[in-house]
Amino acid sequence: MFRKLRVPLCWMSVVFALMAGTLQVEAATYTVKSGDTLYSIAKRHGTTDKKLMAANGISDPRKLRIGQRLKLSSRGSSGPTASRTSSVGRGKRVIIDAGHGGRDKGAMWGGVRESDLNMRVANKLEYLLKRNGYSTTMTRRSDVFISLSRRAAIANQYRNAIFVSIHFNATRETWVRGAETFYAGSRGRSLAATIQQELVKDLKLRNRGVRMARFTVLMQTKCPAVLVECGFISNSSERRRCATSSYQSTAAQAIADGIMRYRWH
Numbered sequence: 001m002f003r004k005l006r007v008p009l010c011w012m013s014v015v016f017a018l019m020a021g022t023l024q025v026e027a028a029t030y031t032v033k034s035g036d037t038l039y040s041i042a043k044r045h046g047t048t049d050k051k052l053m054a055a056n057g058i059s060d061p062r063k064l065r066i067g068q069r070l071k072l073s074s075r076g077s078s079g080p081t082a083s084r085t086s087s088v089g090r091g092k093r094v095i096i097d098a099g100h101g102g103r104d105k106g107a108m109w110g111g112v113r114e115s116d117l118n119m120r121v122a123n124k125l126e127y128l129l130k131r132n133g134y135s136t137t138m139t140r141r142s143d144v145f146i147s148l149s150r151r152a153a154i155a156n157q158y159r160n161a162i163f164v165s166i167h168f169n170a171t172r173e174t175w176v177r178g179a180e181t182f183y184a185g186s187r188g189r190s191l192a193a194t195i196q197q198e199l200v201k202d203l204k205l206r207n208r209g210v211r212m213a214r215f216t217v218l219m220q221t222k223c224p225a226v227l228v229e230c231g232f233i234s235n236s237s238e239r240r241r242c243a244t245s246s247y248q249s250t251a252a253q254a255i256a257d258g259i260m261r262y263r264w265h
């Protein structure tokens with residue numbers, strides 16, 4: 001009886017060990033060690049520091065922690081990147097503007113800093129757009145202050161481009177929640193509409209609609225330009241969602257889908 005039991009148990013443990021091994025390979029993670037840089041980790045694993053930043057929502061590559069677990073690829077993850085690649089964006093450029101940064105933190109509620117969330121969504125959005133053939137320009141890549149006029153000037157260097165500014169919302173009326181997208185000109189309006197539809201659908205957010213606003217970044221930008229408010233961090237339940245990587249990934253995917261649906265002219 002014992003002998004009979006021992007054999008299958010032994011085999012079971014081998015099977016479990018194999019399964020565990022397989023799972024580790026699938027998850028493809030790396031734990032940061034002393035002396036590592038994002039660049040060195042990327043090089044050793046046949047990827048780039050930019051891809052690692054996008055896959056892990058890292059906005060500042062200098063802020064690696066020893067012991068931090070990094071996703072080495074998006075394969076098998078529930079992230080935004082999964083399997084969609086195309087060349088739909090070839091010849092088109094998206095200026096991705098992570099709102100605020102540096103001394104301008106944007107909204108701050110419950111320990112959540114808007115400028116950080118904006119950067120994370122921007123990094124994820126860049127990754128998704130590149131996978132679909134778009135050229136991208138980031139107005140900032142780290143936690144630095146950049147004036148609104150400078151952001152518009154960066155966009156105005158390019159032809160056949162659109163400008164997408166990423167923000168999270170806040171108000172003293174803490175019950176207010178939902179997504180809204182702003183535009184200043186008529187070409188921005190249709191871009192705002194497709195992005196807003198995708199955001200509301202994918203994140204199941206209250207639809208606050210698309211609105212005209214004479215924001216500096218929209219007024220000074222010559223190409224179609226929108227400013228996306230991805231949710232209210234002044235609302236406690238929405239803030240909890242906004243702070244998660246999965247929410248940020250879904251927001252980035254929704255914005256990317258909205259851009260892909262936009263009729264470029």
Ligand SMILES: [Zn+2]
Nearest residue numbers: 099106167168
């Ligand atoms: Zn903002």
